[in-house]
Amino acid sequence: MQIECIDMWYLKEPVVEDIGDGSQDALIIRLNLSGHIGWGECEAAPLTTVAAMFAPMSHAACKPIFYDLVGRDISGPESIKKLSSEVKRNTMDHLQAPHAWSGIEMALWDALGKAVETPVWELLGYKVSHGKRPYASSLFGETPEETYYKGKEIRDKGFFAAKFGWAQFGMNDLSSDVQQLHAAREGIGPDLDLFIDAGQIFEGRFEEAKERLSALEKVKAGWFEEPFGGQSYASYSALKRCTTIRLAGGEASHSYEMAINCIEYGSVDVIQIDCGRIGGIWPATEVAKYAQKKKIQFVNHTFTSHLALSASLQPFAGIHEYNICEYPSNPKPLAREIAGEVLLPSANTLIYAPESPGLGVEVNIETLKKYSQNVKIEVSGKILYETPVIDS
Amino acid sequence: MQIECIDMWYLKEPVVEDIGDGSQDALIIRLNLSGHIGWGECEAAPLTTVAAMFAPMSHAACKPIFYDLVGRDISGPESIKKLSSEVKRNTMDHLQAPHAWSGIEMALWDALGKAVETPVWELLGYKVSHGKRPYASSLFGETPEETYYKGKEIRDKGFFAAKFGWAQFGMNDLSSDVQQLHAAREGIGPDLDLFIDAGQIFEGRFEEAKERLSALEKVKAGWFEEPFGGQSYASYSALKRCTTIRLAGGEASHSYEMAINCIEYGSVDVIQIDCGRIGGIWPATEVAKYAQKKKIQFVNHTFTSHLALSASLQPFAGIHEYNICEYPSNPKPLAREIAGEVLLPSANTLIYAPESPGLGVEVNIETLKKYSQNVKIEVSGKILYETPVIDS
Numbered sequence: 001m002q003i004e005c006i007d008m009w010y011l012k013e014p015v016v017e018d019i020g021d022g023s024q025d026a027l028i029i030r031l032n033l034s035g036h037i038g039w040g041e042c043e044a045a046p047l048t049t050v051a052a053m054f055a056p057m058s059h060a061a062c063k064p065i066f067y068d069l070v071g072r073d074i075s076g077p078e079s080i081k082k083l084s085s086e087v088k089r090n091t092m093d094h095l096q097a098p099h100a101w102s103g104i105e106m107a108l109w110d111a112l113g114k115a116v117e118t119p120v121w122e123l124l125g126y127k128v129s130h131g132k133r134p135y136a137s138s139l140f141g142e143t144p145e146e147t148y149y150k151g152k153e154i155r156d157k158g159f160f161a162a163k164f165g166w167a168q169f170g171m172n173d174l175s176s177d178v179q180q181l182h183a184a185r186e187g188i189g190p191d192l193d194l195f196i197d198a199g200q201i202f203e204g205r206f207e208e209a210k211e212r213l214s215a216l217e218k219v220k221a222g223w224f225e226e227p228f229g230g231q232s233y234a235s236y237s238a239l240k241r242c243t244t245i246r247l248a249g250g251e252a253s254h255s256y257e258m259a260i261n262c263i264e265y266g267s268v269d270v271i272q273i274d275c276g277r278i279g280g281i282w283p284a285t286e287v288a289k290y291a292q293k294k295k296i297q298f299v300n301h302t303f304t305s306h307l308a309l310s311a312s313l314q315p316f317a318g319i320h321e322y323n324i325c326e327y328p329s330n331p332k333p334l335a336r337e338i339a340g341e342v343l344l345p346s347a348n349t350l351i352y353a354p355e356s357p358g359l360g361v362e363v364n365i366e367t368l369k370k371y372s373q374n375v376k377i378e379v380s381g382k383i384l385y386e387t388p389v390i391d392s
Numbered sequence: 393m394q395i396e397c398i399d400m401w402y403l404k405e406p407v408v409e410d411i412g413d414g415s416q417d418a419l420i421i422r423l424n425l426s427g428h429i430g431w432g433e434c435e436a437a438p439l440t441t442v443a444a445m446f447a448p449m450s451h452a453a454c455k456p457i458f459y460d461l462v463g464r465d466i467s468g469p470e471s472i473k474k475l476s477s478e479v480k481r482n483t484m485d486h487l488q489a490p491h492a493w494s495g496i497e498m499a500l501w502d503a504l505g506k507a508v509e510t511p512v513w514e515l516l517g518y519k520v521s522h523g524k525r526p527y528a529s530s531l532f533g534e535t536p537e538e539t540y541y542k543g544k545e546i547r548d549k550g551f552f553a554a555k556f557g558w559a560q561f562g563m564n565d566l567s568s569d570v571q572q573l574h575a576a577r578e579g580i581g582p583d584l585d586l587f588i589d590a591g592q593i594f595e596g597r598f599e600e601a602k603e604r605l606s607a608l609e610k611v612k613a614g615w616f617e618e619p620f621g622g623q624s625y626a627s628y629s630a631l632k633r634c635t636t637i638r639l640a641g642g643e644a645s646h647s648y649e650m651a652i653n654c655i656e657y658g659s660v661d662v663i664q665i666d667c668g669r670i671g672g673i674w675p676a677t678e679v680a681k682y683a684q685k686k687k688i689q690f691v692n693h694t695f696t697s698h699l700a701l702s703a704s705l706q707p708f709a710g711i712h713e714y715n716i717c718e719y720p721s722n723p724k725p726l727a728r729e730i731a732g733e734v735l736l737p738s739a740n741t742l743i744y745a746p747e748s749p750g751l752g753v754e755v756n757i758e759t760l761k762k763y764s765q766n767v768k769i770e771v772s773g774k775i776l777y778e779t780p781v782i783d784s
Contacts, residue, residue: 012448016450017451019452021451022450024451045444045486045487046447047448047776048440048488050443051444051769052443052488054439055438055440056404056417057408058408059409059410059412059414060410060412061591061592062414064437089595092592092621095436095487095488096437096488199453200481229484232649257623257624260626261623264626265656265657373771374770376770377767377769377770379402379765379766379767380765
């Protein structure tokens with residue numbers, strides 16, 4: 001089978017707010033593999049990512065993603081892995097490239113799965129897609145009261161666990177954060193698991209991260225996520241020596257190697273991988289297998305649509321002991337409408353990487369039409385990219 | 393003083409070849425700081441980098457570089473460092489951002505230096521700009537004979553050392569590489585230092601890198617550069633245990649933290665930093681100081697113009713023991729013409745970060761006109777970027 005055509009759409013909410021909510025825009029990829037349509041989603045700044053797809057070559061190791069892709073033969077999983085290696089080499093100095101490639105790689109697995117009528121997780125070598133308990137991922141409220149009610153809502157919906165993060169956490173004094181932590185715990189009640197995501201806010205402020213540990217212990221936090229920047233491994237491992245709270249990180253990884261470094265040097269207890277950033281489904285699967293050997297937790301990082309969610313579930317679908325997954329509990333309408341909310345009929349059920357071929361979710365064409373931005377990129381009179389007409 | 397205006401131009405050779413020569417295009421930044429003009433150069437895919445400057449905000453941590461920059465007050469070095477931290481936080485999830493910010497940060501130092509009539513290295517806290525011995529950086533020839541003559545030319549010009557890399561090295565069998573290594577040594581003669589740059593070609597092929605060590609020892613290589621990918625620290629440190637040849641790396645670092653990890657976990661003997669990638673002059677300076685404490689070699693990574701070269705010299709200008717620097721010995725005409733070849737009057741002289749204010753080099757306006765590409769980026773009817781007219 002051959003890659004015949006790859007199209008992409010930059011979708012955006014009418015208003016994008018200056019908040020830590022990654023569901024406000026999207027770059028959706030549609031790939032045609034000898035008539036079989038695959039979909040993918042880059043977790044990335046859409047315009048920059050489109051430019052990375054089509055940018056003129058700078059030199060041998062700084063090529064665009066669209067370099068000799070169309071016409072390539074894809075006969076099975078090995079062809080996807082081989083093409084990924086080639087793209088990685090070709091784009092070594094093109095920084096945005098892994099975020100761009102991620103969406104295409106996803107779409108390749110989806111199309112291949114549909115072509116051979118097999119779910120992606122089975123193409124990855126798994127025999128069974130095990131159910132995962134979804135934890136509801138949410139921003140902290142602007143006030144402790146708001147956080148309390150968000151927590152209560154998550155509990156009322158029946159989730160087993162909640163994650164709170166970003167907003168003002170780490171931006172004010174210690175007592176504000178302590179209040180937020182207690183409000184979150186009170187909102188969800190004593191029995192639910194509580195995860196806290198600092199969103200890298202304590203980068204360069206180690207002591208302030210350390211000061212939060214006692215409150216995290218008091219509210220029985222299940223993990224403390226991204227206290228520092230994605231490459232600040234020494235800070236992670238130093239903080240780990242100060243607490244029994246588990247540390248989580250890895251979402252910033254834009255290569256397999258970075259995720260492994262986060263495990264080996266950052267000593268994280270929970271490695272969190274976003275398939276829309278790390279280079280797609282295959283490198284994420286390799287990280288899941290590595291984590292299994294190291295006996296640490298692997299979990300997806302997903303804050304957007306059910307297309308991204310299905311892709312993120314595939315890498316650890318077949319690993320029984322990884323039985324929880326991140327679930328974006330309150331994304332913007334755009335993210336809800338991309339593929340619908342098909343993977344979780346209700347909060348207290350398990351969530352599965354689908355049994356149907358490919359990624360098992362369908363992109364809603366009406367959503368593309370509704371949110372699509374008209375992009376045009378021209379270099380020296382030549383149009384390198386123009387948003388394609390949505391044909392059906 | 394205020395940032396009044398920032399302009400940029402994408403320059404390109406008429407033909408860009410599929411070779412490892414990074415001097416075939418450029419993104420040049422011009423910044424107006426209350427009337428003082430500063431210049432910078434991103435070592436990055438130009439079109440993607442322009443998009444990263446102007447891409448609409450995706451969320452709080454995925455903003456464009458051009459977010460609230462114009463009008464900002466820059467009163468001294470601390471303002472540049474503070475603004476850099478803010479940009480880093482604002483663009484945490486915007487992968488291309490460090491490559492984009494690098495050029496602006498350079499231009500800020502240049503403009504500030506001109507405003508206060510001080511060379512950048514003095515603004516960085518150094519008392520003296522020490523001379524560095526330039527080593528001539530070149531691609532391997534397509535054949536051993538070609539490499540031999542390239543080496544001979546470098547010796548005849550009077551350089552003390554040569555670096556060869558890329559081309560076919562590591563792409564064929566061991567004996568081809570051995571022949572190339574011996575041709576390089578024979579070309580430059582027995583007395584010059586010889587550095588070898590594998591350009592990450594042995595990523596995932598540890599044993600093949602190891603097989604080259606004996607030949608590298610025979611030709612008395614001064615270092616072996618980037619045998620593996622920029623984040624494959626475990627492979628670096630494993631290779632180091634197999635040889636007395638020094639290992640060099642770090643050019644792929646797009647943050648201070650990544651360079652430190654390369655030192656701490658990759659165990660490199662030589663840390664090579666490109667100011668056009670790491671986020672500019674200040675993070676590179678911090679790496680140089682860290683390297684000094686760790687008693688390892690710091691050296692610039694530069695493959696383009698003398699503007700980039702001056703910027704790359706600043707971070708270690710005042711550190712006496714770092715007495716060599718990379719010099720692009722055979723760049724394309726574009727790179728030669730951006731700022732002329734002002735820093736090295738002849739090969740056997742020392743090269744200095746200039747004594748004149750700022751970066752001490754001037755960009756040739758005629759070069760901008762000659763090589764400029766007309767770029768236009770439009771989103772939903774709004775022009776986000778259009779190549780500015782070159783006004784003087």
